[in-house]
Amino acid sequence: MHTGLTTVEAEELYRSGKGNIPPVSNTRTIPQIIRKNLFTYFNLIYLVLTVMVIAAGSYKSLTFLPAVLANTLIGTIQEISAKRTIDRLTLMNEATVPTLRDGEEVEIPMSGLVLGDVVILRAGMQIPADARVLEGELYVNESLLTGEADEIEKQTGSELLSGSFAVGGECRAVLTRVGDEAYASRLIREARAIGGSGQSEMVRDINHIILFAGIAILPMGAALFLNSHLAGASFRDSIESVVAVVVGMIPQGLTLLFSTALAISAVRLARHKVLLHDMRSVETLARVDVLCVDKTGTITEETMTVKDFIAFYEEQENPVKTSALLGSYLSAMPDNNATMLALRDRFQSDNALNSEFVEPFSSKTKFSSLKTGEKEYRLGAPEILLKGSQLKKVEPMLNEYARAGLRVLAFVVIDNGRTHLLALVTLENTIRPDAEEAFSRFREQGVRILVISGDNPVTVSGLAQRVGIEGAENYVNALDLKSDEALREALKAKTVFGRTTPDQKRSIVRLLKEQGYRVAMTGDGVNDILAMKEADCSIAMGTGSKAAMHAAQVVLLDSEFSRMKDIVAEGRRDINNIERSSTLFLVKNLFSLFLGIFSVFLLDAYPLKPTQVSLISSFNIGIPAGLLALERDERKPQGRFLEKVLFRALPAAITDFLVIASMAMFGEVFGLTTDDVSVAATYLLAIVGFMILVRISLPMSRYRAGVLAGCIIGLALCAALFSDLFFMNRLSLQCLLLLIVFAITTEPILRYLTMFFGWIERVMERRWEKKAVEAEK
Numbered sequence: 001m002h003t004g005l006t007t008v009e010a011e012e013l014y015r016s017g018k019g020n021i022p023p024v025s026n027t028r029t030i031p032q033i034i035r036k037n038l039f040t041y042f043n044l045i046y047l048v049l050t051v052m053v054i055a056a057g058s059y060k061s062l063t064f065l066p067a068v069l070a071n072t073l074i075g076t077i078q079e080i081s082a083k084r085t086i087d088r089l090t091l092m093n094e095a096t097v098p099t100l101r102d103g104e105e106v107e108i109p110m111s112g113l114v115l116g117d118v119v120i121l122r123a124g125m126q127i128p129a130d131a132r133v134l135e136g137e138l139y140v141n142e143s144l145l146t147g148e149a150d151e152i153e154k155q156t157g158s159e160l161l162s163g164s165f166a167v168g169g170e171c172r173a174v175l176t177r178v179g180d181e182a183y184a185s186r187l188i189r190e191a192r193a194i195g196g197s198g199q200s201e202m203v204r205d206i207n208h209i210i211l212f213a214g215i216a217i218l219p220m221g222a223a224l225f226l227n228s229h230l231a232g233a234s235f236r237d238s239i240e241s242v243v244a245v246v247v248g249m250i251p252q253g254l255t256l257l258f259s260t261a262l263a264i265s266a267v268r269l270a271r272h273k274v275l276l277h278d279m280r281s282v283e284t285l286a287r288v289d290v291l292c293v294d295k296t297g298t299i300t301e302e303t304m305t306v307k308d309f310i311a312f313y314e315e316q317e318n319p320v321k322t323s324a325l326l327g328s329y330l331s332a333m334p335d336n337n338a339t340m341l342a343l344r345d346r347f348q349s350d351n352a353l354n355s356e357f358v359e360p361f362s363s364k365t366k367f368s369s370l371k372t373g374e375k376e377y378r379l380g381a382p383e384i385l386l387k388g389s390q391l392k393k394v395e396p397m398l399n400e401y402a403r404a405g406l407r408v409l410a411f412v413v414i415d416n417g418r419t420h421l422l423a424l425v426t427l428e429n430t431i432r433p434d435a436e437e438a439f440s441r442f443r444e445q446g447v448r449i450l451v452i453s454g455d456n457p458v459t460v461s462g463l464a465q466r467v468g469i470e471g472a473e474n475y476v477n478a479l480d481l482k483s484d485e486a487l488r489e490a491l492k493a494k495t496v497f498g499r500t501t502p503d504q505k506r507s508i509v510r511l512l513k514e515q516g517y518r519v520a521m522t523g524d525g526v527n528d529i530l531a532m533k534e535a536d537c538s539i540a541m542g543t544g545s546k547a548a549m550h551a552a553q554v555v556l557l558d559s560e561f562s563r564m565k566d567i568v569a570e571g572r573r574d575i576n577n578i579e580r581s582s583t584l585f586l587v588k589n590l591f592s593l594f595l596g597i598f599s600v601f602l603l604d605a606y607p608l609k610p611t612q613v614s615l616i617s618s619f620n621i622g623i624p625a626g627l628l629a630l631e632r633d634e635r636k637p638q639g640r641f642l643e644k645v646l647f648r649a650l651p652a653a654i655t656d657f658l659v660i661a662s663m664a665m666f667g668e669v670f671g672l673t674t675d676d677v678s679v680a681a682t683y684l685l686a687i688v689g690f691m692i693l694v695r696i697s698l699p700m701s702r703y704r705a706g707v708l709a710g711c712i713i714g715l716a717l718c719a720a721l722f723s724d725l726f727f728m729n730r731l732s733l734q735c736l737l738l739l740i741v742f743a744i745t746t747e748p749i750l751r752y753l754t755m756f757f758g759w760i761e762r763v764m765e766r767r768w769e770k771k772a773v774e775a776e777k
Helices: 007-015 030-038 041-056 059-092 183-194 201-230 235-249 252-271 281-286 319-332 338-346 388-403 435-444 457-466 484-493 502-514 526-534 546-551 563-602 610-628 641-670 674-697 702-721 733-776
Strands: 096-101 104-109 118-122 130-141 151-154 165-177 274-276 290-293 300-311 357-362 367-372 375-380 407-415 418-431 448-452 475-477 496-498 519-523 537-541 554-556
Touching: 030 059, 041 059, 041 201, 041 235, 059 235, 059 252, 059 610, 118 130, 130 357, 151 165, 165 357, 201 235, 201 252, 201 281, 201 563, 201 641, 235 563, 235 610, 252 274, 252 281, 252 563, 252 610, 274 563, 281 537, 281 563, 290 502, 300 319, 300 338, 319 338, 319 375, 319 407, 319 418, 338 407, 338 418, 388 407, 388 418, 388 457, 418 457, 435 448, 435 563, 448 502, 457 475, 457 496, 484 502, 502 519, 502 526, 519 526, 526 537, 526 546, 537 546, 554 563, 563 610, 563 641, 563 674, 610 674, 610 702, 641 674, 641 733, 674 702, 674 733
Parallel strands: 290 448, 290 519, 448 496, 475 496, 519 537, 537 554
Antiparallel strands: 096 104, 096 118, 118 165, 130 151, 130 165, 274 554, 300 418, 357 367, 367 375, 375 407, 407 418
């Protein structure tokens, strides 16, 4: 008899480094967060600029430093706050494993296990570390590791791999490799070394912007310095030109905005008992086109109760004896799922059937079985266990129960090759009180709902209709869908898929993704894991199997499906606000690039001072972007992130460039001082900046109007009170008149450029839509 380790032995092994410490965390460590925010490429550029400015003695040009320090500090604080919140929830939700310590069964957190621990593994559990079966039998799915979905029987002496999950049976196993040495840990290290492309659309596009800016900054700065210096400008003036263009081209606030928005969302969702294993999953879920849900845990509660018991024994056995027989059968089964718990509660028995062979319930076969002597008993789906006339005889009854939303199980005996129906058992789930409202919200937001369940399609359809899922009357039995082509055709018209196997669930998600849809999958059992891993975003219920929670990107700790709308709302807030704010940042970056190139070839010096760029960046971009990002915005994101922000930023960037470049050229022709030109250029930038801010804020709300008014007042006050710092000296009459003329021209230029790029964007959107339709066909 295996008694496991003693507590003293386990503590000594843990102290000696033999604990099951996971190799990676869902969050960075605090030192990693500080390094990530402090030691960046752009911060290095800022450091170089600071040294250059100090060397040139142009101390006023250091006005960019407060913003840089604030960005770094805010980003670090927000990420640390989010990390602590997520780690606290993760610890509270960490899976525990039944373990033998001092000869007694106790629950030990996975990270508290040590080498040599004897654990008890049951259906629905994730294998916590590599192990060897000591006694018992376990059916294991290793698809998350090997890609093979077959259920593998593990007997005494068999090896178990961490990362796989149990789908049936029960065994005692000794841990042979833990922590970094476990199989799953080695795979994770290899995968991280190779790298991957698991970035969300917005992350990928923002990284493209940063990469382009990072490459363009160095040659642009060098070319501008040489041009200015060769034109006869002093070292100080040349450095100021470089600082002005480089500060304008750096998209520093964009990365801060993105990381801060996700960190704040993670903290908000944590207050609603939502654990994010990946903070970027909120963006993915917000873009979802199709939400695939299982019946249990989403439409209905996880718990079940037995409704009716109908005996059909052909040899005139009375119902009482049949009921007792079922109780003995259940006592011999190792399963502990919700269905089995409900059945055991109703059909209690202390006398388990003597068995030669036991096969726990499998979502693949849809039944469990037990063999004793010449007889084999089975419990499972009636349409699987009953054939021909037997099925036809009870079919009207099955349909009636199914339409009432009840789940029906058949209890049969196979004797001398013949199948006899012993009884039918009906079970019911309680419909979640929040399900109808949640599905209604998704319908309003244009998200298609598919119900993918292992239960009878008629039953699932009835329940789906009761909670208002659109098209729920269109159902299909997945047993009739033998190929991917049949599944693909069914996806065009069906909403409810019943009797689906785990492989079919995964295939449905894969086929939807191949058609260009973004797919989310919710589940609570091991039969959902394959589909969850295939989906763009996976959501698990907190009361579901530990394996499902471990595999999911998002865990609803209190299993309240209504939390989904909170996640979607957070994701949409992030995407819409970041899109809007990114437009502001890109205007500055593109304008600085265009004007820098123009200055190198056609001007003697860059027409703006670094302090003036900082002033405009603060009140036209940084402050309004941060304040607008706090606003609630639940519109479903449309189109591609990079294309949208680019087409919205280009009109303003080109307008800025045209009027500032023209102003600089006119200044040289009319003999205006460089100080006059830079002040006029600053005011022109502010005018265009506030015009684009108005455009992206439409429809205007009281909050947005307040942000706009506050930024205008703030800029005016800074220009007036700190005119020396920002070089905002009084304009000459000639320059003032020139400013008025150019200011008047900005509106029609911006309007017509906006119309032109809007037309291009619509043409491209139609092309993408056409391609999507063709792909779907």
